[in-house]
Amino acid sequence: MGLTFLHAFHKRDTIQYPEEKAKLSTRWRGRIVLTRDPDKGERCVGCYLCAAACPVDCISLQSTEDENGRRYPDFFRINFSRCIFCGFCEEACPTYAIQLIPDFEMAEYNRQNLVYEKEDLLIDGQGKYPGYNYYKVAGMAIGGKDKGEGINENPPVNVKSLLP
Amino acid sequence: MPTIYIDNVPYEVKAGKNLLEACLSLGKDLPYFCWHPAMGSVGACRQCAVKVFKDETDTKGRLIMSCMEPVRDQMRLSIEEPEAKEFRKHVIEWLMTNHPHDCAVCDEGGSCHLQDMTVMTGHAYRRFQFKKRTYQNQYLGPFLNHEMNRCIQCYRCVRYYKDYAGGKDLDVFGAHNHVYFGRAEDGVLESEFSGNLAEVCPTGVFTDKTLKQHYTRKWDLTMAPSICHHCSLGCNITAGERYGSLRQIVNRYNGEVNGYFLCDRGRFGYEFVNSPARVKKALVRSKLPEAVSRQEALQEVTAQLKNARLIGIGSPRASLESNFALKALVGEDNFHSGVSDTDYDLVNMSLKILQSSPARTFSMREVEKADAVFILGEDLINTAPRLGLAVRQSVRLQPMETVMQASIPYWQDAAARELVQDQHGPLFMATLTATKLDEIATAAVHASPDTISRLGFAVANLISAESPEVPHLPEEEQALAEQIAQALVHAKRPLIISGCSSGSEAVLEATANLTAALHAQNPETGIVLTVPECNSMGLAMLGGHRLDSAFAAIHNNYADAVIILENNLHRCADKAEVDRFLGKAKQVIVLDHLHHATSEKAHIVLPAGAFSEADGTLVNNEGRAQRFYQVYPTAEDIQESWRWLSQIGQALHVPLMNQWENLDDVTHALIEIEPRFRSLEAIAPPAGFRIAGQKVPRETHRFSGRTAMFAHHSVSEPKPPEDPDAPLSYTMEGYRGQPPSPITPFFWAPGWNSMQSVNKYQDEVGGHLRYGDPGVRLIEPGQNGTHRYYHEAPEDFQPLKDHLLVLPLPHIFGSEELSCFSPGIAERAPKPYVALSPQDAQMYGLEAGEILSFTLNHQTFRLPVKLFPELPLGTAGLPRGLPDVPFAEVPAWAIILKQEPAWKNQPHTIS
Structure with a gap:
């Protein structure tokens, strides 16, 4: 009895959703977004690892290349009516492109509306991992970064030189 | 059979193999890079190290490269020994020091031998903190993409391209840790088998450029066993699809047919399936x-x-x-x-020959084991490319005997090639014009189909008197015929190759006689006839x-x-x-x-x-x-x-x-x-x-x-x-x-995502597939009565005034209908032309590039002239099946239309 009364005077756990929003940690696994790198380029390079990691196979994409050799997804589709928000895609992503954010308010009356395309997923910011730019550490030459201009890279080898 | 002990478990293995082959054939997971089942060992990558022990009491052992060590009876080795494992882990760590952080954007990812081996050795964390080496890439044509940063210097590409496929324009340049694998300058790779580099390269230096246009990982493809439709050889392929379009063709190993390699027409010709010219409704x-x-x-x-x-x-x-x-x-x-009428006659005749010939039709595996080859009228690289590659291997057979005598195992590739140098076994070519195989031929003649046939008849007559004599044979040809007959008679497994591409029944008759004559002396004789299309037979x-x-x-x-x-x-x-x-x-x-x-x-x-x-x-x-x-x-x-x-x-x-x-x-x-x-x-x-x-x-x-x-x-x-x-x-x-x-x-096996997983599907490495190689032979020798000799050699070819005998010239890229719808193949196909010998061109007052007008079967052709120095006098070559060259039944005589003098075409001027 005493315990019950004690609880009656505790701070309330219940919040008045939706007037009052729940406080979610930054690591909360909710709606999936595709982020951009610091240069505002799309981070996603279309490597298909998220799709392969997805246990419910709800990610589907097609990678393509721009004229400078930079890869990006031609389309990127997540079927949120299947997604279980496990976050495997985020773990698998080698470029920090795909991220789960603290937002769960995605309810729809029509299930078809839960199919998100790239334009629904792509945001303008860097999300949880600011500063990372995959192409700066990858060896490929893309527009604006030639061979040897990445981080921790030597200038291209002069094949004709015999100097050590 | 010798017994070896791997980690104290006895296994029976085949003698004469190396330890790596033996281990892989037993299903062991042993990492390797530079070794390839079709190319042997060079011991360059140091990745396949194992520990070998002197005897049961030896606990220390010594590290050896398993690909360089022949199997010996009672040998004791360990794959799992900690020092060997540590060694392999270090080797891959070194190989990986300069490897870029590229897997996400690399087309090889997911079917990458380097990825597989890295995971297999347990190298998971990169300790090398210094700067990475980089290279500039090259443009290599419409089929292959080049990304040199990814190279681990295993040398497989040049060994395949130069040594195995006979290419000239891919090489290794530079020195020390700057070695570079590529061409001397940017440009299209000339070899017709360049596509195999994508599979030979254990990492992503050479990748399929057509796949890149619609990139899909191997694990996302819907795949099925298929057969290449682009020539008559029936190479086995695996075709992969995603989102309703065909994405990639890779080799499907068949021990009897194509083995590990495909030609570029087969690998890259698939895009006609996605062509806008498809009938969809x-x-x-x-x-x-x-x-x-x-x-x-x-x-x-x-x-x-x-x-x-x-x-x-x-x-x-x-x-x-x-x-x-x-x-x-x-x-x-x-x-x-x-x-066409010509094809109808020739294919039916080929079928008849194969059915009645006492000799066996060789599969491509058997072609590689033939120690003397005579090719009549076939430009193999252009009509049946993969067979040309097999012939290229067959000429190594006889020189390899000296290697055996020097007690060097046949798989010791570097040593064997050093000893063999550029010796070739007997290969005789009689073709319409120069071919890419001429360079390895003992003797190559270029002549009209009738002359080729006469040469064939002459050789047959020398081997068996039952075959008719050839009247009025020039001395030179008689000498050559004697040389060929000698080589064929002394061979253990002689092979006669011919086919329909020269458009001549006489050539096939000569082939039939020659094969029968030879078979009477040597039951191991083989015959191969090529036919025009994938299901002609x-x-x-x-x-x-x-x-x-x-x-x-x-x-x-x-x-x-x-x-x-x-x-x-x-x-x-x-x-x-x-x-x-x-x-x-x-x-x-x-x-x-x-x-x-x-x-x-x-x-x-x-x-x-x-x-x-x-x-x-x-x-x-x-x-x-x-x-x-x-x-x-x-x-x-x-x-x-x-x-x-x-x-x-x-x-x-x-x-x-x-x-x-x-x-x-x-x-x-x-x-x-x-x-x-x-x-x-x-x-x-x-x-x-x-x-x-x-x-x-x-x-x-x-x-x-x-x-x-x-x-x-x-x-x-x-x-x-x-x-x-x-x-x-x-x-x-x-x-x-x-x-x-x-x-x-x-092909996929746990831990083996790349094509190299085919090891797990074979009864022994490089052997037949488990449960037998696919396909059944419908033609067996002597099935349809016995062979009767053809009794008449044709008259020798005589040029005609104001006429040219038009002969078909096949092209690997362009002659086949379907593959021409693939953009890459279309890019490599030649422009329409007519081939003339320089003397004929001079006689008609033409230079290269000028237009020759002629009528052929009531059709008028106006085509730019290309000069072919090897083309016999009085003949012309018309490219077979090019999309822009109208069909004409050839060989046939063309009437050369008088070239109108230049002044006639000038506008009249009145002064």
């Missing part, structure tokens, strides 16, 4: 709109054919089943082979009348409707004649997968499945029947030709076709009616075949995106399509173990 020209549904089209066809007198024209590029279905529909008397076995008689049937009002099966008649008969034929026929129904000049004139066009959308059987030049399977369910109204035809047959109440439901029904009917096809039953498991109650999945267990691929159309996932024709399913569910070899949709 049934078209009824009398309706508006023309495109109709499958049912409407069938109704229309039935209505039109109900009272029609029908004939059918088959196709050498359609499957055996489709051709048979057409034959069953129109009746045996009304079935015509849709091939099958069509010839099925029988059928000439195309001419089809034309006559329509013109004489014997028939008024024609069904043309997967065939562009404009490629096998004169345009005027075909147009007259198509104009006269009341009803022309074309089944094909591509729009072309013939389908343009058809009243009804039915969309047929291309090779990736159909099941069927092809018979290759060896007489080997091989099954190809549908890769993905077809969209829209496309279906296999035999299915269209059996639906038409059922609607028309053809009794034979009443019960036809799936491929097996068609095959059974074929076997019943034509008993010579009875071994087709053993070709592959039937559609009802299950392993543990399950089908074999076409998709890998990692296949992704199933619930999102089509979600934009409808979020409710449809039932996966079923395949009534094959024991394969279109899903990822099913039996996960190793299926029987004819229905292996892809």
